[in-house]
Amino acid sequence: MEYEANAVREFAVLEQLARLGRIGIGSLEQLGRGHLLLLQVLAGVSELLTRPRLLLNQLFSVGVLSVLIVAISGTFVGMVLGLQGYYILSQFGAEQTLGVMVAASLVRELGPVVTALLFAGRAGSALTAEIGLMKATEQLSGLEMMAVNPVKRILTPRFFAGFIAMPLLAAMFSALGVIGGYFVGVGLLGVDDGAFWSQMQSKIDLYDDVLNGVIKSLVFGFVCSWIALFQGYGAVPTSEGVSRATTRTVVHSSFAVLGLDFILTALMFGE
Amino acid sequence: MTQNRTMEILVGAFMAAGFLALFFLSMQVSNLSASSGGDGYQIQARFDNIGSLKVRSPVTMAGVRIGRVSAIDFDRKTFEAVVALRIDSEYAQAIPEDTFAKIFTAGLLGEQYIGLDAGGSATFLSEGDQITHTQSALVLEEIIGQFLFSKAEEGAKN
Numbered sequence: 292m293e294y295e296a297n298a299v300r301e302f303a304v305l306e307q308l309a310r311l312g313r314i315g316i317g318s319l320e321q322l323g324r325g326h327l328l329l330l331q332v333l334a335g336v337s338e339l340l341t342r343p344r345l346l347l348n349q350l351f352s353v354g355v356l357s358v359l360i361v362a363i364s365g366t367f368v369g370m371v372l373g374l375q376g377y378y379i380l381s382q383f384g385a386e387q388t389l390g391v392m393v394a395a396s397l398v399r400e401l402g403p404v405v406t407a408l409l410f411a412g413r414a415g416s417a418l419t420a421e422i423g424l425m426k427a428t429e430q431l432s433g434l435e436m437m438a439v440n441p442v443k444r445i446l447t448p449r450f451f452a453g454f455i456a457m458p459l460l461a462a463m464f465s466a467l468g469v470i471g472g473y474f475v476g477v478g479l480l481g482v483d484d485g486a487f488w489s490q491m492q493s494k495i496d497l498y499d500d501v502l503n504g505v506i507k508s509l510v511f512g513f514v515c516s517w518i519a520l521f522q523g524y525g526a527v528p529t530s531e532g533v534s535r536a537t538t539r540t541v542v543h544s545s546f547a548v549l550g551l552d553f554i555l556t557a558l559m560f561g562e
Numbered sequence: 563m564t565q566n567r568t569m570e571i572l573v574g575a576f577m578a579a580g581f582l583a584l585f586f587l588s589m590q591v592s593n594l595s596a597s598s599g600g601d602g603y604q605i606q607a608r609f610d611n612i613g614s615l616k617v618r619s620p621v622t623m624a625g626v627r628i629g630r631v632s633a634i635d636f637d638r639k640t641f642e643a644v645v646a647l648r649i650d651s652e653y654a655q656a657i658p659e660d661t662f663a664k665i666f667t668a669g670l671l672g673e674q675y676i677g678l679d680a681g682g683s684a685t686f687l688s689e690g691d692q693i694t695h696t697q698s699a700l701v702l703e704e705i706i707g708q709f710l711f712s713k714a715e716e717g718a719k720n
Binding site for chain 2: 347348350351354355358394398456458459460462463465466467469488491492493495496497500501504505
C-alpha cells in the first residue's frame with residue numbers, strides 16, 4: 292500500500308516534469324515557426340515589387356487609418372509633457388529648457404514606444420483578426436487551391452506596410468507632440484518663444500536623438516507586424532481561436548516593444 | 563476606379579505627412595541647421611585643467627558661437643589638456659593670433675564652453691595654429707581652497 296502511494300507520488304512528479312518539458316518544447320516550436328514564417332514573408336519581396344498595388348492597399352489600412360489616433364495621442368502627450376515639465380522645471384528656475392525636455396523625451400522614447408503600442412492595438416489586432424478570419428473561412432486554402440502562395444500574396448504586403456508605416460507614424464507623433472508642448476509651454480504658460488526653440492536645437496542631436504528614434508520605430512514596426520501576422524496565420528480557425536490570437540497579438544507586441552525598448556536604449560544611449 | 567484614386571491620394575498624403583514630420587524633427591527640433599558639419603578650420607589650445615569641457619561644447623567669441631570643440635587629448639609630456647577647436651569656415655581670418663582662450667560655465671549649473679577674447683594682432687590664426695594664451699576652467703574646490711588659504715595668511719599676519 293505504502294509502496295503504491297510512493298509510486299503514485301513519483302508518477303505525479305514525473306508528470307509535472309513532463310508538462311514543463313512540453314511547455315518548453317512548445318514555445319521553442321512556436322519560435323521556430325515564427326522565424327520560418329518570417330523567412331517566407333521576406334522571400335515574397337520580389338513578388339511584392341511586381342505588384343506595388345498590394346502594398347498601397349495595406350499602407351492605407353495600416354498607415355492612413357492609424358493617423359488619427361496617433362496624431363491625437365501625440366498632441367495630448369506633448370501637451371501633458373509641457374504642463375508637467377513646466378511644473379518640475381519652474382521649481383529650479385529652468386523653464387527655458389522645457390523645449391529640450393519635451394523634444395528629447397518625445398523623440399527618444401515616447402514617440403517610438405507609444406506609437407508602437409497604439410499601432411499594436413489599432414493595426415496589429417486588425418491584421419491578426421483579418422488573417423485569422425481568412426483562415427477560418429478557408430480563404431487562405433482557397434488561394435492555395437488556385438496556386439497562389441497565400442504568404443506572399445497576403446502576408447508580405449501587410450508586413451512591409453507595417454514596417455514602412457511605423458517610422459512615419461512615430462515621426463508624426465513626435466512632431467505633433469513638440470507642437471503640443473510648444474502650445475502649452477509658450478502659449479499658455481509663458482515660456483519664452485526663442486528660448487524654447489533655441490535650447491531645443493542646441494541640445495537635440497540629429498543622429499544621436501532623431502535618427503536613433505527612427506531606428507527604434509523601424510525595429511518596433513518590424514516586430515509588431517511580425518507578431519500580428521504570425522498570430523493571425525497560426526490562429527486556431529474558430530471564432531474563439533481568432534479572438535485569442537488577437538489578444539495575444541496585443542499582449543505579445545506590448546511586451547516585445549517595452550523589452551526591446553530597454554535593450555535598444557541601453558545600446559544607443561548608454562555610454 | 564474613383565475609390566482606388568482616393569486611396570492613392572490618401573496614402574500619398576500619409577507618406578508626405580510622415581516625411582514632413584521627419585523633416586520638421588531634423589530641421590526645427592535638432593541642430594542640423596545650426597551645425598555646419600565638417601567644413602571650417604581647426605585650431606588648438608592647451609589648458610592646465612579643462613574642468614568638465616566636452617567634445618561638441620560650443621566655442622564663442624563675444625558671446626557668438628563660432629565653432630565647437632572637436633577633440634580633447636592629454637599631452638603626456640607637458641601634462642596638459644590639448645583641445646582641438648573647429649571654427650566654422652565663415653569665421654576664417656577672424657581670430658587674432660594673440661587671442662585669449664578661457665573656459666567659462668554657462669549659468670550656475672550649466673555646461674562649460676570656451677570663450678575667446680580677441681587680441682590686437684593683425685595676423686590671424688589659420689588651420690593647425692595654436693592659441694598660446696589660455697586660462698583653465700575654474701574648479702570650485704580650488705577657489706575655495708585658495709580663499710581659505712588667503713584668509714589663513716591674513717589671520718597669521720594680524
